[in-house]
């Protein structure tokens with residue numbers, strides 16, 4: 001049961017399942033992934049109750065979680081400010097380039 005498992009074992013399990021599925025688990029630094037604008041990287045502070053990201057700098061208005069997911073994706077492929085290390089980004093780019101192409105609907 002998840003509540004009984006240690007966090008590291010959970011991450012190991014996710015990495016294992018990702019590898020079996022031909023994908024990769026990439027760890028990113030979560031700092032400000034929901035606060036930074038995915039369009040222009042401007043820091044846009046907001047409380048958890050604010051569910052819409054609205055950037056005063058570039059005018060981007062999107063769902064808060066969608067904004068965060070774009071920042072996390074950018075970090076995972078080494079394009080954002082949140083990637084944990086170069087080796088992770090390098091591995092991510094290699095895995096993405098070798099992964100089967102799947103349609104991504106947004």
Ligand SMILES: [Zn+2]
Nearest residue numbers: 037040055058
């Ligand atoms: Zn912006």
